[in-house]
Amino acid sequence: MATPYQTGKFYGPGGLWKSKKKQAEPTSSGDPFNGDDKLDVEHVSNTSSLDPTEAARPARSRREAPPLVRDLAPEERAGLENALVKKIDLRLLPMLILMYLMNYLDRNNIAAARLAGLEEELELTGTQYLTCVSILFVGYILMQVPSNLFMNKIGKPALYLPTCMIIWGMISAATAAAESFGGLVAIRFFLGFVEAAYFPGCLFFLSSWYTRKELGFRTAILYSGSLMSGAFSGLITAGITGGMDGKRGLRAWRWLFIIEGVITIVIAFAAYFVLPDFPRTTTWLTEEERQLAIWRLDEDIGEDDWTGAQNQTFWHGMKLAFQDIKMWNLMVLLFCFVASGTVTNLFPTVVQTLGYGNIHSLLLTVPPYVLGVITTFLNSWHADRTGERYFHITLPLYFAVIAFIIAASTIKTGPRYLAMMLMIPGVYTGYVVALAWISNTLPRPPAKRAAALAAINAVSNASSIYASYLYPKSAGPRYIVAMSVNCVTAFIAIVAATVLRFTLVHLNKKLDRGEVVEGAVAVGEAVPGEAAKKGFRFVL
Numbered sequence: 001m002a003t004p005y006q007t008g009k010f011y012g013p014g015g016l017w018k019s020k021k022k023q024a025e026p027t028s029s030g031d032p033f034n035g036d037d038k039l040d041v042e043h044v045s046n047t048s049s050l051d052p053t054e055a056a057r058p059a060r061s062r063r064e065a066p067p068l069v070r071d072l073a074p075e076e077r078a079g080l081e082n083a084l085v086k087k088i089d090l091r092l093l094p095m096l097i098l099m100y101l102m103n104y105l106d107r108n109n110i111a112a113a114r115l116a117g118l119e120e121e122l123e124l125t126g127t128q129y130l131t132c133v134s135i136l137f138v139g140y141i142l143m144q145v146p147s148n149l150f151m152n153k154i155g156k157p158a159l160y161l162p163t164c165m166i167i168w169g170m171i172s173a174a175t176a177a178a179e180s181f182g183g184l185v186a187i188r189f190f191l192g193f194v195e196a197a198y199f200p201g202c203l204f205f206l207s208s209w210y211t212r213k214e215l216g217f218r219t220a221i222l223y224s225g226s227l228m229s230g231a232f233s234g235l236i237t238a239g240i241t242g243g244m245d246g247k248r249g250l251r252a253w254r255w256l257f258i259i260e261g262v263i264t265i266v267i268a269f270a271a272y273f274v275l276p277d278f279p280r281t282t283t284w285l286t287e288e289e290r291q292l293a294i295w296r297l298d299e300d301i302g303e304d305d306w307t308g309a310q311n312q313t314f315w316h317g318m319k320l321a322f323q324d325i326k327m328w329n330l331m332v333l334l335f336c337f338v339a340s341g342t343v344t345n346l347f348p349t350v351v352q353t354l355g356y357g358n359i360h361s362l363l364l365t366v367p368p369y370v371l372g373v374i375t376t377f378l379n380s381w382h383a384d385r386t387g388e389r390y391f392h393i394t395l396p397l398y399f400a401v402i403a404f405i406i407a408a409s410t411i412k413t414g415p416r417y418l419a420m421m422l423m424i425p426g427v428y429t430g431y432v433v434a435l436a437w438i439s440n441t442l443p444r445p446p447a448k449r450a451a452a453l454a455a456i457n458a459v460s461n462a463s464s465i466y467a468s469y470l471y472p473k474s475a476g477p478r479y480i481v482a483m484s485v486n487c488v489t490a491f492i493a494i495v496a497a498t499v500l501r502f503t504l505v506h507l508n509k510k511l512d513r514g515e516v517v518e519g520a521v522a523v524g525e526a527v528p529g530e531a532a533k534k535g536f537r538f539v540l
Helices: 074-114 128-154 157-177 181-195 198-207 212-243 252-271 287-301 314-323 325-352 358-364 366-386 390-409 413-441 446-460 463-470 480-512 529-533
Strands: 009-012 015-020 040-044
Touching: 074 128, 074 157, 074 181, 074 198, 074 212, 074 252, 074 287, 074 325, 128 157, 128 181, 128 198, 128 314, 128 446, 128 463, 157 181, 157 198, 157 252, 198 212, 198 413, 198 446, 212 252, 212 325, 212 358, 212 366, 212 413, 314 446, 325 358, 325 390, 325 413, 325 446, 325 463, 325 480, 358 366, 366 390, 366 413, 390 413, 390 480, 413 446, 413 480, 463 480
Parallel strands: none
Antiparallel strands: 009 015, 015 040
8 A cells, every 4th residue: 555655645633635745935033944844734525435544644744855955966965964974073072072081080980099098098997988989879860860851951952061060070079078988978979960961961962963873883982981981090090199199198089089070170161162052053053054964863763853942841751751661671771781880880999809909900990991992983883884783782792791700700810800801891882882772762752862861871870879889898809799790680681682672673564564653753653754754664
């Protein structure tokens, strides 16, 4: 049976509607996307000859490209789009990576500070240090969903993200003034509360600029900031411990927080002048580039992205996300990924069990992160190039499972350091592809995507609250319980990815048959016209 897009007919509650093309007219706002750039519809009352299933389908109109894009030849369009993507890359990615590097550094530098004298000077006993590590994630979890929905509502990421960064930079620097367990716990809680805005906000920000086929590699580039921070943290702490311990009467760990906090604040002020807002609200593109930036996202999914603050409601976005079973599947997948990767929260402590001194242990934490950056880039680049997600997510996890088994099984230095070299690449190589799979699977509307990204990231980080307690010094060097839990959660992640793949295959088959798929873009809506015409399918 011919589709409505082949016949030019659409079906609504009142009967058959015929499409009638209408010439685009300029609007008072000057925005070609707010004018009559859609197909008008004309009602035809006779529905007696219609298939009942077709008659039940909701009416939907199809958007036309804006004038400056519609008039381009295919070769011109391809050239302009390639240039546009490069321009977006240069404007967004370097600053976002630098900001995320500092975000992760300020969050996890307490692990390196342990080897720089923090625990001894504050006289932390029992599990007090582990509580200071864990408490950050309580604040981190509480703020993620409200923060993402608020950023989507105001539509000003270029203002919101740097402001949050300045605040967390000041809080991080204030850690140097901690004099007791209680003071350190309070500082860490509020640090997590403010830092929560950044990572889910960045994921949503990227998905508002890049198409689904471009998103995986850009997510990997962003996440490389966290992996590089792991490498830099060891190097910086080793340098400060060796050269600044005792300077001006301050221990090395206090200098660590002061220096990194000040750097964070300086970078945040620079970000005000670099980061753009959303494609529709940005001012640094030409009008032709702006129209193309908006239209290519519309074309990719079949529905416009961020259109205005009045369309971005908090509760509606949360409701749509929580009604979609795919979000819950993704939540299990990401939770298990992060649970397996919580070893990084105390990685210097784990490496120290090899028996080397503090500075050598800090230096030995660098190679696993460097390898992780390399494998993450290669895997994500290939995932975007092939348009495949499942195997790029699951295959690295098998290496993580092997690494955790080796770490729990032996006390020999060589095999155990090999396991440490595999842990970080094994988890994070597939993790960044899984992050892109969220936006690929829950693409529109933006309020739903923002809520889903934040909710998934918040719940996944809940594992960091309990994980720190799995690494008391008394459990070293094998950390059998911790490594066993990491191994099991890595395996569950493989299972969750497999279930999601079967789900998406089933939904794609329904789309092939021309059936309405609820949740394809938003719960209660079929795949939009332009995307359906171009063959929208979920990325596998």
